[in-house]
Amino acid sequence: MRTKAVRHTLRGLGLVCAAALALTACSSSTTGSGDGGPVSASGLDTALSQGGSITVWAWEPTLKQVVTDFEAKYPKVHVNLVNAGTGDKQYTALQNAVQAGNGAPDVAQIEYYALGQFALGKSLQDLSKYGAPDLSKQYSPGPWTSVSINGGVYALPMDSGPMALFYNKKVFDKYDLTVPTTWDQYVDDARKLHAADPNAYITNDTGDAGFTTSMIWQAGGHPYKVNGTKVSVDFTDPGSAKFTDTWQKLVSEHLVAPVSSWSDQWYKGLGDGSIATLAMGAWMPANLASGVPTASGDWRVAPLPQWRQGQSASSENGGSSLAVMKSSAHQDLAYAFLKFANAGDGAQDRIKGGAFPATTADLNSQAFLDTAFPYFGGQQANKIFSDSAKSVVTGWQYLPYQVYANSVFNDTVGKAYVSSTPLASGLKAWQDASVKYGTGQGFTTGQ
Amino acid sequence: MPTATDAPARARKHSTDVPRIRRRVHSVDRPRRSVSVTLLAGLVVLYTVVPLAWLVISATKTQTDLLGSPGIWFSGHFALWDNIRQTLTYDDGIFGRWLLNTLLYVVLGAGGATFLAVLGGYGLAKFGFRGKRTVFALVIGAVAVPTTALAVPTFLMFSKMGLTNTPWAVIIPSLVSPFGLYLMWVFASEAVPTELLEAARVDGAGELRTFFRISLPLLAPGIVTVLLFTVVATWNNYFLPLIMIKDPKWYPLTLGLNAWNDQAATAGGQPVFNLVITGSLLTILPLIMAFLLLQRYWQSGLAAGSVKE
Numbered sequence: 039m040r041t042k043a044v045r046h047t048l049r050g051l052g053l054v055c056a057a058a059l060a061l062t063a064c065s066s067s068t069t070g071s072g073d074g075g076p077v078s079a080s081g082l083d084t085a086l087s088q089g090g091s092i093t094v095w096a097w098e099p100t101l102k103q104v105v106t107d108f109e110a111k112y113p114k115v116h117v118n119l120v121n122a123g124t125g126d127k128q129y130t131a132l133q134n135a136v137q138a139g140n141g142a143p144d145v146a147q148i149e150y151y152a153l154g155q156f157a158l159g160k161s162l163q164d165l166s167k168y169g170a171p172d173l174s175k176q177y178s179p180g181p182w183t184s185v186s187i188n189g190g191v192y193a194l195p196m197d198s199g200p201m202a203l204f205y206n207k208k209v210f211d212k213y214d215l216t217v218p219t220t221w222d223q224y225v226d227d228a229r230k231l232h233a234a235d236p237n238a239y240i241t242n243d244t245g246d247a248g249f250t251t252s253m254i255w256q257a258g259g260h261p262y263k264v265n266g267t268k269v270s271v272d273f274t275d276p277g278s279a280k281f282t283d284t285w286q287k288l289v290s291e292h293l294v295a296p297v298s299s300w301s302d303q304w305y306k307g308l309g310d311g312s313i314a315t316l317a318m319g320a321w322m323p324a325n326l327a328s329g330v331p332t333a334s335g336d337w338r339v340a341p342l343p344q345w346r347q348g349q350s351a352s353s354e355n356g357g358s359s360l361a362v363m364k365s366s367a368h369q370d371l372a373y374a375f376l377k378f379a380n381a382g383d384g385a386q387d388r389i390k391g392g393a394f395p396a397t398t399a400d401l402n403s404q405a406f407l408d409t410a411f412p413y414f415g416g417q418q419a420n421k422i423f424s425d426s427a428k429s430v431v432t433g434w435q436y437l438p439y440q441v442y443a444n445s446v447f448n449d450t451v452g453k454a455y456v457s458s459t460p461l462a463s464g465l466k467a468w469q470d471a472s473v474k475y476g477t478g479q480g481f482t483t484g485q
Numbered sequence: 486m487p488t489a490t491d492a493p494a495r496a497r498k499h500s501t502d503v504p505r506i507r508r509r510v511h512s513v514d515r516p517r518r519s520v521s522v523t524l525l526a527g528l529v530v531l532y533t534v535v536p537l538a539w540l541v542i543s544a545t546k547t548q549t550d551l552l553g554s555p556g557i558w559f560s561g562h563f564a565l566w567d568n569i570r571q572t573l574t575y576d577d578g579i580f581g582r583w584l585l586n587t588l589l590y591v592v593l594g595a596g597g598a599t600f601l602a603v604l605g606g607y608g609l610a611k612f613g614f615r616g617k618r619t620v621f622a623l624v625i626g627a628v629a630v631p632t633t634a635l636a637v638p639t640f641l642m643f644s645k646m647g648l649t650n651t652p653w654a655v656i657i658p659s660l661v662s663p664f665g666l667y668l669m670w671v672f673a674s675e676a677v678p679t680e681l682l683e684a685a686r687v688d689g690a691g692e693l694r695t696f697f698r699i700s701l702p703l704l705a706p707g708i709v710t711v712l713l714f715t716v717v718a719t720w721n722n723y724f725l726p727l728i729m730i731k732d733p734k735w736y737p738l739t740l741g742l743n744a745w746n747d748q749a750a751t752a753g754g755q756p757v758f759n760l761v762i763t764g765s766l767l768t769i770l771p772l773i774m775a776f777l778l779l780q781r782y783w784q785s786g787l788a789a790g791s792v793k794e
Contacts, residue, residue, distance in 0.1 A: 099754060122732075123744070124748070134637075134728065135644075138644030141650055305749070305758075321753065322752075325752060
């Protein structure tokens with residue numbers, strides 16, 4: 039996952055606000071142009087030439103350049119780019135503002151997993167009236183499915199995170215490990231590596247909701263089924279079971295480093311070879327280059343290991359979108375900014391800044407595919423990422439209250455990492471907690 | 486750090502029989518040695534000093550060395566000055582802005598809270614009026630309510646008033662310090678003899694003049710104590726600004742450093758742990774200074790009312 043799953047200090051507040059966000063409690067007063075008729079491209083141009091000021095809440099660093107270029111192109115528009123927090127911190131702030139009825143931005147960055155929560159909470163503007171559905175062909179299927187909710191389009195994809203396996207080649211060469219093509223081989227490598235060097239681990243994991251759901255996604259599981267206000271959660275389906283069986287071996291045999299992703303120890307482990315692989319989204323190279331510069335040249339990229347030899351299934355891990363808030367008084371300008379940043383010139387700015395695109399034209403462009411990564415010893419890693427983007431398993435759904443669900447992951451599944459609780463029991467506890475919360479929020483729940 | 490128990494101990498020395506203590510050899514100046522107490526004190530010292538030492542040591546390391554060298558000892562490369570320079574210039578020097586914001590919140594918030602606590606505490610201690618018991622009950626009740634619990638309702642109220650995301654949203658709630666008021670109340674009843682006030686009145690001084698010329702100097706140790714309390718609380722305030730302030734331009738240091746820390750946890754973000762650590766060190770320096778400079782008042786203020794004379 040792109041952000042830390044749990045922040046204890048925020049938990050209490052999150053609950054208060056999540057309750058307020060739920061379907062029933064959250065009817066924000068619309069001060070914007072509302073759900074009026076369709077707005078044409080010329081309508082957007084008029085808005086842009088008239089000018090105005092919009093506020094964008096986002097933590098994505100490459101947006102700075104996008105805003106500069108946007109303001110240069112449309113000098114009458116002023117964009118106030120605010121980093122109101124990363125991930126769930128920003129969601130809490132956003133929910134607070136929505137609940138309070140003012141102080142919300144015009145545009146907000148929202149990760150795909152959290153989009154459903156805000157869309158069904160009626161905080162976001164359906165972009166269909168701007169013709170956003172026509173853009174569907176421009177984006178790779180994974181991100182596009184994520185922004186299409188209940189027949190509407192509630193955001194434009196900003197980046198994507200098709201998964202790949204990042205591995206430390208120096209460690210693999212030293213211990214004569216083969217790059218795994220299946221998860222069974224991955225477990226074998228994990229055993230071999232840890233036996234050869236007790237300080238080295240195949241990867242780190244202390245329980246990460248985003249990672250777990252991405253892995254189940256790749257395995258073909260559909261634990262979440264959402265249809266309107268009908269929600270079911272079932273972590274015993276065959277896909278989830280595949281993941282649970284394999285990962286249980288790694289956890290029980292203590293083959294994963296007890297280090298949380300994004301911590302300083304994590305960056306340390308990535309640098310000194312004690313964490314040998316990462317199954318992560320394609321946005322990771324920029325983080326490796328800036329966070330672990332000392333290991334430049336050590337790492338390589340490989341396709342994600344498969345659950346069955348010869349398959350080529352993948353899933354998305356992280357990635358975020360830009361959405362227009364329903365309470366915005368400048369929705370036309372806000373959408374014009376979205377289009378510029380995620381479908382227009384801004385997308386190029388962001389790729390140059392190291393972001394991984396969601397646009398098919400860029401994913402397939404020769405220049406993009408041929409890009410050699412000095413950090414990966416000159417490897418053309420985008421070829422692997424681009425293939426992964428094409429083979430994302432379809433049909434995955436997140437809960438309409440996934441932000442809450444992820445926040446209780448460590449209290450439930452997390453136990454499997456620190457005690458003898460089996461992973462399957464942990465998932466069952468997570469399932470129960472998710473169902474219970476959904477019922478309390480007025481969803482029709484089942485299993 | 487010397488503790489508040491020094492003062493009463495010294496008082497006991499004067500009141501006890503000096504020769505008998507000499508016979509026992511042990512005195513306040515030559516206390517009995519106790520291995521267990523020394524060990525315990527040593528542990529407490531270690532417990533308090535190690536995190537501070539870690540902070541100071543880590544602030545001398547570059548981002549790379551931070552991850553590549555042992556935590557509690559220096560790496561070969563001494564980068565403290567470079568870290569401080571980077572902290573002050575990173576992101577267009579936003580750290581300086583955060584420092585000024587914090588100072589603004591402290592001066593207006595903590596200063597205002599102290600001022601109000603002194604006025605209120607003095608009034609409650611030295612004047613009789615109807616409803617005093619009710620006020621007392623309210624203040625004691627308010628001391629028991631954690632400010633964190635009030636943050637969300639305050640946010641909703643301020644949001645309706647259009648005050649969120651402005652400095653006022655942090656300053657106004659900081660102005661209220663029930664504990665400070667209570668402390669001043671207790672302190673004023675002890676430190677300002679009613680006879681003195683009566684004498685002043687007989688000599689023809691007005692209430693304001695009496696307050697500023699007679700009472701205020703007597704209250705000084707208590708004021709410094711309350712000031713330290715409120716300054717520390719405002720300087721370290723995290724939850725209230727977290728809820729109220731969205732614009733990094735108005736962040737206090739606590740929020741700003743946290744935002745830098747979070748940079749490491751997002752796609753495309755740049756980990757700047759070295760700047761977070763150096764920034765933290767710079768953030769606590771003014772507090773340490775305040776404590777060292779004012780500890781004399783701090784102690785006498787804390788002990789106020791503990792000994793019935």
